[in-house]
Amino acid sequence: MATTMKDVARQAGVDVSTVSLAINNDPRIRRETRERILAIAAELGYRKNYLARGLRSGKSFTVGAVVGYSSAFWDEVLAGAQSVFAEREYHLLLDYAPSDARREEMQIEALKAKRVDGFLIAPSDGDPASGEGAPTAYYRVLRDENIPFVFVDRFVPGLDADYVAADCFAAARTATRHLLRLGHKRIAFLYSPHRMNSVQRELLDGYQMVIREAGRTPLPWEAVRVRADRSEEGADAIRDLLNDPQHGAGVTAVIASTDAAAMGILRALHDAGVAVPQRMALVSMGGSSITGYLYPPLTTMTFPLRQLGEQAARILLNRIEGDDAPTRHVLLPAQLTVRASCGASSKQ
């Protein structure tokens, strides 16, 4: 059906193995021969068969991507990764992970059957019952089977593995200091304890550290809904906070642990008639491109989403190609993007 190396070989009057070497730019083949073969291949419309090649050589030029909720966030990360992989003829086998360890494991299994050369993984959130951090069993299996993988955005605390993430600890401190500097006394940090992961953990730590350093009491405020859209959770959390006479009183600033949560918070505040930033300042963590188009535009700690994907892809490519240097932990700095929602322009 489709033309194969055999066809090219016959046409060129050489052996099929010569064609293989020529196509893979092996230096053993004389230049003229190679060029002649390539010309004929092009003419016949020859196209590599990655299945056959993969079967024989054990490399599929394919990488499994097991990432979280579909959202503008992951889109940017994946786009970054894809651009790196494309340069070397790798492709991304996509699998949206439902942030559920059991299903994540099944998906990884399925992708193994497709013989991916490596994995880009956003580890699922920890089970609130069994404590923070995803079960690490199947990551160890991957390691034992010598299938490289790189965590992206999040990592698993107990496990020594490559990861590329935003420096959330620093980001939270920067955001919190920014709000303190603007004169806020009571700053709440809104997050979702039922889907605790390294990002939320580090953000919380950074926030608490700065608040304590300032001699104040941290006010971590938990989103109560489980299994809801993250925006809904944010909306819920801020409503709870506003209605809580004890903790809510005097809060003038809020840090949202994700952009999605911030969107819900923003709407809930509008609905409640609370002006942003005049009566409530808001800073969100993530900074995906849409945040600049909300009203008011959000002040964010902007994660370098594209670079997150790019760097993770590069590390993974190196691992696939045999790099066995010690584990790499890359923390990319998040940048404070001051827009209107924190009220900086009016107060400084």
Next chain:
Amino acid sequence: MATTMKDVARQAGVDVSTVSLAINNDPRIRRETRERILAIAAELGYRKNYLARGLRSGKSFTVGAVVGYSSAFWDEVLAGAQSVFAEREYHLLLDYAPSDARREEMQIEALKAKRVDGFLIAPSDGDPASGEGAPTAYYRVLRDENIPFVFVDRFVPGLDADYVAADCFAAARTATRHLLRLGHKRIAFLYSPHRMNSVQRELLDGYQMVIREAGRTPLPWEAVRVRADRSEEGADAIRDLLNDPQHGAGVTAVIASTDAAAMGILRALHDAGVAVPQRMALVSMGGSSITGYLYPPLTTMTFPLRQLGEQAARILLNRIEGDDAPTRHVLLPAQLTVRASCGASSKQ
């Protein structure tokens, strides 16, 4: 290295072909034998090798997805498609197409080399020079090579191929009528002529039809920037319109051809001090989940994004499995989602 059918066969004392038949649930194998083999396979940690299987049988259980700009929009479509494919052990090989026919063709070629069983394609926008509609040459090649493909979201006017899209013609009419009913006299339709595709074409037609039926003059307003972020285009277009003394005067409502454009328009209106919806009503086409969180929340024609992906995936699966019924053209209805940005609540 990894355990193969041969290992399972040896352990079970049967031939490797028996193992193959057992694993594929072939009725020729006796039940007890199959169960024994499956047990041993599980015990040995056997995992299918899709490369070998694909090489032999010509099916990779893999589908190429060539879709447009990474954005919340495509995310939802792909999530829908993925959920359908996952049920049948198919995976998505992802490739973000840059809405550029030349690169789209290369990506399709690359995915062919990976031996995908079919394609999900959002055809690139037409070249403004050569007229509307993407060059159809390589789609015809796909057809000749008997590789099934389904267009999703957009389609190519001249080409008779399966597609699943939102009914944009109807959507535009609904939106326009909605605004007319709210009492608006001058309604502008904002779009990007330099990336004309079936969606924009149909929206424009629907809008113009209703406006003319109402005895008025259509006011299509073109976004001028090329190659900018779509939100920027929207912002530009609305600014141009506001500054145009001739056309801008008296415009009280705007239809944006995409959510992204609407976000830019919304911000530009805020910046210009034009209250939405009081001085300018806004309706956007798309309705991805974020539109509900903008301020004011957008009234949209909500496309069934998830279903778009699901349906396209189903059709493609059937084609892959041999369905050669006549081409299917599926138009899913968009739904009018009335939120604040059109001012319906205050005017009705």
Next chain:
DNA sequence: TCCGGGCGTTCAAACGTTAGCAGGTTCCGC
């Protein structure tokens, strides 16, 4: 007793590559 026919399993070839080794030129220096 022999034959035909399910049934369940095995045989062997193929899918399109790659890789190690063998074989054949060509060309150089002596």
Next chain:
DNA sequence: GCGGAACCTGCTAACGTTTGAACGCCCGGA
């Protein structure tokens, strides 16, 4: 003129499946 090293290219055996044909067995019918 010869040995031998480069330098190319061909041969062959895999890689792990699937698939159609062949095979052996047991059973029922004549």
